[in-house]
Amino acid sequence: MEHQPPPWSVSGSSQSPRSPSSQPYLHVSVIDPVKLGNGVQAYISYRVITKTNLPEYHGPEKIVIRRYSDFVWLHECLFEKYKGIFIPPLPEKNAVEKFRFTAEFIEMRRLALDIFLNRVASHHKLRQSEDLRTFLQVDEAVMERLRAHETGIFKKPVELMQIFKDVQSKVSNVVLGKEKPVEESNSEYEKLKHYVFELENHLAEAQKHAYRLVKRHRELGKSLSDFGKAMKLLGSCEGDSLGRAFSELGAKSDLVSVRLQKEAQQLLMNFEEPLKDYVLAVQSIKATIAERANAFRQHCELSETVKLKEINLEKLKLIHSDKMREAEDEYKEVKEASEKATRRYETMVRLMKEEIIQFQEHKTLDMGVAFHNFADGQARLANNMADGWRGLLAKLEA
Amino acid sequence: MMGAENKGHDYEEAHLFASKEEMESLVLHEHPFNSNSNGNGNFFSSYGSAMSSSLPDSHHPLSSSVATAILTDSDPLLSPPPYPELHGPSSHDNSYIEPPSYADVIFSPFHGEDINSLESPSLSSINSPMSFSRTSSSNSEYIRITVSNPQKEQETSNSIVPGGNTYFTYLITTRTNIPEFVATEFSVRRRFRDVVTLSDRLAESYRGFFIPPRPDKNVMESQMMQKQEFVEQRRLALEKYLRRLSEHPMIKKSDELKVFLQVQGKLPLPTSTDVASRMLDGAVKLPKQLLGESTVAPHEVVQPAKGGRDLLRLFKELKQSMVNDWSGSRPLVVEEDKEFLEKKEKMHDLEQQLSSSSQQAESLVKAQQDMGETMGELGLAFIKLTKFENEEAVFNSQRARVLDMKNFATAAVKASRFYRELNLHTVKHLDALHGHLGLMLAVHSAFTDRTSALLTVQTLLTELASLQSRSEKLEAASSKVFGGDKTRIRKMEELKETMRVTEDAKNVAIREYERIKENNRIELERLDKERHTDFLSMLKGFVANQVGYAEKIANVWGRVAEETSGYVKESI
Numbered sequence: 001m002e003h004q005p006p007p008w009s010v011s012g013s014s015q016s017p018r019s020p021s022s023q024p025y026l027h028v029s030v031i032d033p034v035k036l037g038n039g040v041q042a043y044i045s046y047r048v049i050t051k052t053n054l055p056e057y058h059g060p061e062k063i064v065i066r067r068y069s070d071f072v073w074l075h076e077c078l079f080e081k082y083k084g085i086f087i088p089p090l091p092e093k094n095a096v097e098k099f100r101f102t103a104e105f106i107e108m109r110r111l112a113l114d115i116f117l118n119r120v121a122s123h124h125k126l127r128q129s130e131d132l133r134t135f136l137q138v139d140e141a142v143m144e145r146l147r148a149h150e151t152g153i154f155k156k157p158v159e160l161m162q163i164f165k166d167v168q169s170k171v172s173n174v175v176l177g178k179e180k181p182v183e184e185s186n187s188e189y190e191k192l193k194h195y196v197f198e199l200e201n202h203l204a205e206a207q208k209h210a211y212r213l214v215k216r217h218r219e220l221g222k223s224l225s226d227f228g229k230a231m232k233l234l235g236s237c238e239g240d241s242l243g244r245a246f247s248e249l250g251a252k253s254d255l256v257s258v259r260l261q262k263e264a265q266q267l268l269m270n271f272e273e274p275l276k277d278y279v280l281a282v283q284s285i286k287a288t289i290a291e292r293a294n295a296f297r298q299h300c301e302l303s304e305t306v307k308l309k310e311i312n313l314e315k316l317k318l319i320h321s322d323k324m325r326e327a328e329d330e331y332k333e334v335k336e337a338s339e340k341a342t343r344r345y346e347t348m349v350r351l352m353k354e355e356i357i358q359f360q361e362h363k364t365l366d367m368g369v370a371f372h373n374f375a376d377g378q379a380r381l382a383n384n385m386a387d388g389w390r391g392l393l394a395k396l397e398a
Numbered sequence: 399m400m401g402a403e404n405k406g407h408d409y410e411e412a413h414l415f416a417s418k419e420e421m422e423s424l425v426l427h428e429h430p431f432n433s434n435s436n437g438n439g440n441f442f443s444s445y446g447s448a449m450s451s452s453l454p455d456s457h458h459p460l461s462s463s464v465a466t467a468i469l470t471d472s473d474p475l476l477s478p479p480p481y482p483e484l485h486g487p488s489s490h491d492n493s494y495i496e497p498p499s500y501a502d503v504i505f506s507p508f509h510g511e512d513i514n515s516l517e518s519p520s521l522s523s524i525n526s527p528m529s530f531s532r533t534s535s536s537n538s539e540y541i542r543i544t545v546s547n548p549q550k551e552q553e554t555s556n557s558i559v560p561g562g563n564t565y566f567t568y569l570i571t572t573r574t575n576i577p578e579f580v581a582t583e584f585s586v587r588r589r590f591r592d593v594v595t596l597s598d599r600l601a602e603s604y605r606g607f608f609i610p611p612r613p614d615k616n617v618m619e620s621q622m623m624q625k626q627e628f629v630e631q632r633r634l635a636l637e638k639y640l641r642r643l644s645e646h647p648m649i650k651k652s653d654e655l656k657v658f659l660q661v662q663g664k665l666p667l668p669t670s671t672d673v674a675s676r677m678l679d680g681a682v683k684l685p686k687q688l689l690g691e692s693t694v695a696p697h698e699v700v701q702p703a704k705g706g707r708d709l710l711r712l713f714k715e716l717k718q719s720m721v722n723d724w725s726g727s728r729p730l731v732v733e734e735d736k737e738f739l740e741k742k743e744k745m746h747d748l749e750q751q752l753s754s755s756s757q758q759a760e761s762l763v764k765a766q767q768d769m770g771e772t773m774g775e776l777g778l779a780f781i782k783l784t785k786f787e788n789e790e791a792v793f794n795s796q797r798a799r800v801l802d803m804k805n806f807a808t809a810a811v812k813a814s815r816f817y818r819e820l821n822l823h824t825v826k827h828l829d830a831l832h833g834h835l836g837l838m839l840a841v842h843s844a845f846t847d848r849t850s851a852l853l854t855v856q857t858l859l860t861e862l863a864s865l866q867s868r869s870e871k872l873e874a875a876s877s878k879v880f881g882g883d884k885t886r887i888r889k890m891e892e893l894k895e896t897m898r899v900t901e902d903a904k905n906v907a908i909r910e911y912e913r914i915k916e917n918n919r920i921e922l923e924r925l926d927k928e929r930h931t932d933f934l935s936m937l938k939g940f941v942a943n944q945v946g947y948a949e950k951i952a953n954v955w956g957r958v959a960e961e962t963s964g965y966v967k968e969s970i
Contacts, residue, residue: 195790202783209776216769223758223765230758234751237744242930245937252941357793364799368965371806375958378813382952389944396938 027051028121028136030066030114033106043067044106046113050136062137068093070135071113073147077131078120083291083344084351085126086359088119089280104265108273115277125351182300183293192356193289200282207275214268221260228253245396252392256385263381270373274366285359292348299345302338309334541574541644543659545637548629549587565589566629568636572659578651579660586662590615591669593636598670599654600643602701605847605910606917608840608925609649610642642833647924680709696899696906699858702850711857715850718857732852735915741922745841752835759828763821770817777810802962809958813951820947827939830932837925848918851911858904865897 032047050062071090078087091112120126134146184190228250235246309331316324545568553563571585597612613635644650657666687710698708703715784803791797872893876886 191790191792198786198790202779202786206776206779206783209772209779212772213769213776216765216772220762220765220769223761227755227758227762230751230755234748234755237748237751238930238933242933245934249937249941357795360793360795360799364795364802365965367799368802368962371802372959372962372966375806375809375955375962379952379955379959382948382955386945386948386952389941389948393938393941393945396934396941 024054025052026054026057026121026127028114028117030110030117033110035101035106042101044101044109046110048117048136056133058137064137064143065140066135066143068109068113069147070143071116073143074120074131074135075116078126078129079287081129081131082126083295084288084348084355085123086281086284086288086355087126088116088123089277089284090116092280104268108269111269112273112277182297184296196282196285196289200279200286203275203279203282207272207279210267210272210275214264214272217260217264217267221257221264224253224260225257228257248392248395252388256388259381259384259388263377266377267374270377271370274370278363278366281359281363288348288352288355292345292352295341295345295348298341299338302334302341306331306335306338539574539576541572541576541579541650543637543640543644544571544573545569545633545640546571548633551589565591566632568633570636570640570659576651579656584660586659588658588665590632590636592658592665592667593639595665595667595669596654596658599667600649600652601843603652603654604649604917605700605851606844606914606921607646607648608837608844608921610639610646611836611839611843612639676705676707677709679707680712683707684709696903699854699903699907700910702847703854704850714861715853715857718860719853721860722853722856738915738918742845745838745845749835749838749841752831752838756831756835759831763825763828766817766821766824770814770821773810773817774814777807777814780804780807780810783807805958805961809954812954816947816951816954820943823943824940827936827943830936834929834932841925844918844921848911848914851907851914855904855907855911858900858907862897862900862904865893865900869893869897 027050029049030046031049033044034046035042036045037043045065045067048064048066050057050064051060053060072093075087075090078085091109120129120132126132135143138146231246231253232250235243235250237243238246309327313324313327313331316327321327547569548566549569550564551567553565567587567589569585570588571583572579573583575582593612594615597609600609613632643655649655654667687708698706698711703712706712780803784800784807787796787803788800791800869890872886872890876883876890
């Protein structure tokens, strides 16, 4: 199946406009959802197709089978390793049991996964991820092992150490009575944080109404159809021209009703989904903000620890203590960790600056497309309805 | 991002939307968003209150326009174009001041009511299309009744309850050019009890006619609602009822109605007595009736037995109806008119379909209303978002987005208004369904009149037959006794007298029955014709509205689609 660029996300297209084979390219797509398994264990699997000329990949084309939790694995890996970058959002995990296997839901999820993968593959940093390559190429058995190993509270050893260190410093802070939240005092960043949190609220509300609007279209379609049926029956009580008029009205109402149902579906896919995606993207930014706060705290604490160690070392030097060697080693270790933490933090700050610009630009495009599709859809619907009713009116006038 | 900045300039003019448009009062700051722009962009004009009514509350003096509409002989669907002042003074948004489309023409005359309070489309104060279509075709006579100004009054007579009984009176104003009325404009005050009286007297005088049913007494509900709500509901119901009465060709000229509408002070119509006192009166008379020879006076025969005081007659007719139903024998006179029986069936079917149509119409109206509301809420949410983004904008990409969002939000709010306007009109048109459903009650009554008149005839015939046989028996017996028994002779004479009276009564009853049959027939014809006219006009009106508003909505969104078309070309 030909890969088609995601309909409503410009930022989700990994297609490059020029495609002479000399240019490096990485095209991905998620297609062919298939229900597997039985009962409670049932799940959907997707085909993921990769077409590329990049040397890191095993060949020009690869097809693998993946399921939702594989995508979750990839997302978590990226989140861990690319701090500072707004990882593209995944479609939501929990779905109401009843709707988990409706055609509508399956298609919406497939689309969202396709967009996710495309965004990853077109991000200048994320596309280089080893985990991405793994995801796109390894066979299902390997994937299953990775998935089982990685998901959940199981963290890598390095991370484990970090957690202990965090706890340690936190405890000492409490003991020393200086338990104050360490936060950046950057007014521009403060503004950004406030903006992000507020934005989520506004978007969530808009999305809520968008979803309701979809429902309203369906309801209007249904009641128009029922009304048409009742009119037809009423017409059969009357005779001649009036009866015919009623029956024409009934027929027309049916047509309009069908059109309304179609529009409801369009609205869902082309407007409500993009809005939901927007909300999720903002939540991803919030997650990054949280990570940055962590990174900042570590950087601060380790810097403090370095200072303390330095002072301690100086003291020991003066008294020529035999503990000096040990202290020196410790000092070197902590200094290295601190420098690492500081670099990590500063990288995050730099990356976030770029990311925010990209984010805003992409969202303007995405929303522009969404608004266009909404308006276009509504205009078409209305014109359709006008034409339909107009035809009937001409008949009635006769 | 290409083109986003260029777009900004083009948007400047398009953004000077009518501030008169009623939207929520969110003041968006003026923001010289670009060093390139000339900062005069009054982009973010202040919006008035958004989600309230769809039409600004300009109170049009209805009567003049309605009068013109009715008095001209033309089809009301093509009456003069809309009021330009219906819409905001700003001429930037040209979609409002366009050549009259059907939607503009079929406007709802808001009769001084506050539109904001009309949350649910229960606009019975709006002149229904039923009267529009019918009166325009008649010889330009019109009558228009308004019920207003409910006032609380005290019961002046000695009431049992200390502190007095209070009740409400309503001002009933009539405007008419019908010569049978004394003036062209006059008012009276009436209470609900008077309306009940009017309705009862009409029922007596116009047996066999389809008399519009009066509003219910609603004792239970009056306890449940707030007094004000109840009074308002009753006022509306009374207005609707009186208007329907005034549309009926016979009743509008009736004495009862004339008296009701014109005579000041106490209503000079005989009041109906309640069931209890009637029964009491009847019970008092009964013994005498049983002992003596009872007859039904001919003049009483023109009214059904049920509502009267003559218990004996009631029993007799009851017995007769049971005989009709249960005994094998055919009564002496039956409903023979095949055409009528067919018609009755048809009416029954019609009623069922009307009922279900009426229900579906309600659902449709609700769905349209919801659509408008949600669209409006969506628009509002985006207006808030626009304001927010505008305040916090750091990047140009955001500012471009703000423009798009604002266009979108404005369009959504406009579309929402259109939906609500459409709905107001839809309600008005589909009201014909409810109206005719209501009339079915009147049809039932009229058919019942016929049935009870027939029953009276049958009873009298049976009675006559039994009197006849008694008389024959008496004659046979007396012929055996020689010399003539004085008592027997007297009895025979009494019997003969009774028979004569009963014969008269029978004749009157038969005449009455025939009269009612004829009334039924005339009314059925009239109703069919009126229903046809009303329904045709309803269909046309409904469809025309859909066309008109669909066009308007298409326009609004079409423009937004165009303005954002750049995005779609970009992403390909």
